[in-house]
Amino acid sequence: MTLEVRGLTKTHPGGTLATIRNLDLTVDSGRITALLGPSGAGKTTVMKLIAGLLAPDAGQVTLAGRSILHLPPEQRGVVMVFQNPLLFPHLTVAENVGFGLRMRGLPTTEIRARVTEMLERTQLTGLGSRRPAELSGGQAQRVALARALVLKPDLLLLDEPLSSLDPTLRDDMRALILTLQRETAVTTLVVTHDQTEAVVLADRIALLLEGCLAQHGPPDQIYRQPASLAVARFFGGANFLPGRATAGVFQSAIGPIPLPAGLPGALTDGPGVLTIRPEAIDLVAPAHPGALTARIVASTFLGTQSRVELDLGGTQLQALVSPDFAQGLTKGQALGVVLPPSALWVVPDPA
């Protein structure tokens, strides 16, 4: 069931909640889309608008082509799982998982069968008679997921499903979400503030910055071809060279840089900011043909990688290299820098 959101707007006069402006969003049927944005960007508000827990000021929300805005939350076929598990403390685990089925008035035997099956699929077998207070954080989160999936919703909304878990539990939960989503093929919208999480979980990412959709596309596209400086910054971009593109060449403080063929026309002519991801920069010998000359300012060991800060005649760049390579470098040393054309991208000048 494809979810389509068009022109969704919600303001909170005098309120503390974030404002949503004219949001367009598509979640393809059976796929996972991540709604990504920093805290306070209005992600949870979008979730609640889709779930029917808030009413929008304007806009349209359709599921499989039919508008759901006029429906109360319980009739939308949309189930929202909040950031906290929010299990009902007075009910057992099995009663929590069976809650939605019981509200629909299903026969007890069917509820029991579906709950048992769901507990098994979420690795909760044997915990059915426990109380929520007797569960670990990871177990509680799995019960919350089971409680939603047992209803076979048309659309599943997950609000920061991993953020309340310990790092070690996150990988398990992430794998479980991916497995269950693949098995059930439920259309899923995940809200997260963590770009790594969005990249790992989602087929498509919708990036929400300050209440507006900043970019919407597959993770690698947002990663390599950010639509704006803000998007590039949010995705960990560190190298920004202001300048002007003219006839396939970018004029900047470090000299003319040839741009790759195939860049959209708007980016090959006019003022812009050249970006290159730190991991794409090649460090070579100073005499390497075509290399720019740089000096090493600092080198920081990050674990699996090392960050090398470079100075190119007053312009700072960052490169990520292997720690082995970084060990052979000394501060002040001269190096050649190659910017591979395929990794170059120009975003419009925000000014």
Next chain:
Amino acid sequence: MTGRANPFWLLAPALLVLGGLFLSALGLTLIRSFRYMPVIGLTEPDLAAYAAVLASPGFLASLGLSLWIAVASTGISAVLALGAALLLRQTFPGRRLIGFLVQMNLTVPHVVGAVGMAYLVSQSGVFARLAHAAGVIDAPGQFPALTQDPFAIGIILLYVWKEVPFITLILLANLQSIGADHEATARSLGASPWQAFRHVTLPMLRPGLLAASALVFAFAFGAYEIPLLLGASTPKALPVLAWQSYTNVDLAARPEAAAMAVIIALIGLATLLAYAHFAQPMADRGRDAR
């Protein structure tokens, strides 16, 4: 030992006051209720006072009346307070004013409320005269008896007026700490508004509602001044009857008064134990979970 004192010694002054005043008074009452009063020649303890009290139609009528007052005031207050708390949880114009009025009500002493209630709803009160002036009734005396009446309606009205804000404030605090997300989750899982209230909000409010109701019940059952001011002369509420027997010039009536006092205390204790039995496990279960 570290430098910290045993909490027992820090609590000792409070325990001394509690034990000295409360327990010794209770003990003396207990001894008297067993008809041990050397002053008037009673030296053989027995249960005759209890037998006499329990066999007396006057006592049983008073016990029934007091239970009726306590059950009715607690029940009506709890239901109204639940509704009020759910309404006050929402935001609407005038909410702050209503919230202020609710809190202000708590500062009015019961006795002041009783005088006001008598002024309003007695057969010579404002409502009776207004009804007469409007021609609804022929004489103020035809106004239904709402004070000094056999069903204690005036007393119950006053308790409802006083205790609804009390329970409401406790429930509002509970609702605030529970938050709205459990209810939203229930709705998202397919519960109608009524189902979400019935199966999620109400059970989560149960511990607070029970605690507040138990306090109101124990108070309404054991309070003296309101039945004295607004109650009928027969039957009297149990505390009024007990005090009257206690202040009787005939010292021989003292053991019966003491027996009544013990029975009142036992019923209060039973309420507390029932509350602890039903509410505490719930509260324990509810503690984490969010």
